[in-house]
Amino acid sequence: MSGKTGKPGSPGPPSTPPGKKKVKIRKGGRWVEVDVGGEVKKGRFKYVKFVDDDGLDTYWISPE
Amino acid sequence: MPFNSTTVVFMYGIHPSYYDRNIYCVNDIAASDYGTCYNVYYKAIFIQADTTTYPVGSLPCESNNTCIRYTTTAGFRTNGTIFSYPGKQGILQYFWSRVHSVYGIRLPYLTMISVPTPSRPDYLWFFPATIYESLSWPIYDPVSNFKAYLNPYTIPGGNVSIIRWSGNVFTSSLYIMTSEEGKNNMWYAFDMSVSWAYESSPLAVIPLDYEHDYAPYVELRSVFGYAATGVDQPGWNADDIIRVLRELFPNRAWAVFDDRQYVLYLYNLTPDYVPDWLIEKLSPTAMKVLQSPADAAVAKAWLDLLNERNAQIPPQAELP
Numbered sequence: 497m498s499g500k501t502g503k504p505g506s507p508g509p510p511s512t513p514p515g516k517k518k519v520k521i522r523k524g525g526r527w528v529e530v531d532v533g534g535e536v537k538k539g540r541f542k543y544v545k546f547v548d549d550d551g552l553d554t555y556w557i558s559p560e
Numbered sequence: 561m562p563f564n565s566t567t568v569v570f571m572y573g574i575h576p577s578y579y580d581r582n583i584y585c586v587n588d589i590a591a592s593d594y595g596t597c598y599n600v601y602y603k604a605i606f607i608q609a610d611t612t613t614y615p616v617g618s619l620p621c622e623s624n625n626t627c628i629r630y631t632t633t634a635g636f637r638t639n640g641t642i643f644s645y646p647g648k649q650g651i652l653q654y655f656w657s658r659v660h661s662v663y664g665i666r667l668p669y670l671t672m673i674s675v676p677t678p679s680r681p682d683y684l685w686f687f688p689a690t691i692y693e694s695l696s697w698p699i700y701d702p703v704s705n706f707k708a709y710l711n712p713y714t715i716p717g718g719n720v721s722i723i724r725w726s727g728n729v730f731t732s733s734l735y736i737m738t739s740e741e742g743k744n745n746m747w748y749a750f751d752m753s754v755s756w757a758y759e760s761s762p763l764a765v766i767p768l769d770y771e772h773d774y775a776p777y778v779e780l781r782s783v784f785g786y787a788a789t790g791v792d793q794p795g796w797n798a799d800d801i802i803r804v805l806r807e808l809f810p811n812r813a814w815a816v817f818d819d820r821q822y823v824l825y826l827y828n829l830t831p832d833y834v835p836d837w838l839i840e841k842l843s844p845t846a847m848k849v850l851q852s853p854a855d856a857a858v859a860k861a862w863l864d865l866l867n868e869r870n871a872q873i874p875p876q877a878e879l880p
Contacts (some may be wrong), residue, residue, distance in 0.1 A: 555847040
């Protein structure tokens with residue numbers, strides 16, 4: 497087994513829409529992948545924007 | 561981190577990076593430019609109690625916003641509140657001040673830090689015998705590490721005094737006070753830097769006017785303390801701070817820093833308006849927008865006032 501899933505020619509896992517970036521952030525002690533809706537640089541830090549579980553526009557510090 | 565430390569610079573007429581050897585304001589009533597202040601950075605102080613000859617607003621420095629005019633004389637004047645932490649301790653660590661004044665041969669116009677006590681709200685802890693010690697310039701008290709100098713540099717008219725102190729005093733409130741000796745028709749300009757520490761806590765980030773915006777509201781006092789910086793305002797619970805600010809200031813911009821989650825909550829703000837120096841100071845892991853600004857002017861007003869109150873920090877880049 498190669499570990500691959502699906503048959504050759506079948507659509508793969510949902511891909512990021514064009515222009516939509518995913519990034520992993522450290523949240524609640526775990527790595528979480530979020531859809532980035534924008535970025536903002538503040539001082540030395542870069543924050544990525546996404547809508548958090550609480551429904552609020554959230555800017556999370558990005559380790560990248 | 562058990563404590564945060566902070567510094568605030570007050571500028572009443574004097575720019576912290578330079579000074580003018582000439583007088584700042586004109587108090588010669590025979591002069592054609594009486595009541596004018598020159599080369600001031602923010603506002604100098606002008607005392608003129610005669611409101612019949614000089615009605616409120618009639619002095620040139622009042623109309624062009626280069627002075628704060630008082631219409632009463634005072635022995636000691638309370639110029640402002642540095643911090644007031646109901647139910648919390650601050651630790652005063654350091655201050656210096658520099659005063660230019662037109663009078664002051666016997667007692668220069670001293671800007672002082674006042675540590676109030678229950679029996680003496682205006683108690684000047686650093687000058688146990690004000691008259692005697694202020695006659696003996698320069699002053700150095702090795703016990704308190706208090707230093708004061710008269711005329712460390714010469715100016716054509718008036719006097720300059722510089723005072724410095726470092727040490728540790730626990731207090732829940734601090735005020736700026738000035739010794740004016742009850743004199744009328746005079747001016748002074750000063751700058752002052754004060755450093756203190758307070759226990760690490762959730763913070764309310766909103767520049768307020770102490771007398772009008774903060775002191776009258778018991779709801780505010782019960783959830784966070786006041787500081788002149790508008791930032792170092794510790795409370796107990798971020799949710800309580802947010803609830804009260806929503807109730808009392810629904811149309812203003814403010815932020816609340818949760819020091820447990822390291823989240824900076826923004827109300828009528830977006831990260832674009834958060835200055836870099838605030839990010840450096842708090843280093844939030846996340847910023848969450850509770851409400852976007854319906855009116856950009858509201859957010860800009862918060863930013864401008866915050867920058868003004870923390871003006872020792874270099875200006876930030878322009879907003880996008």
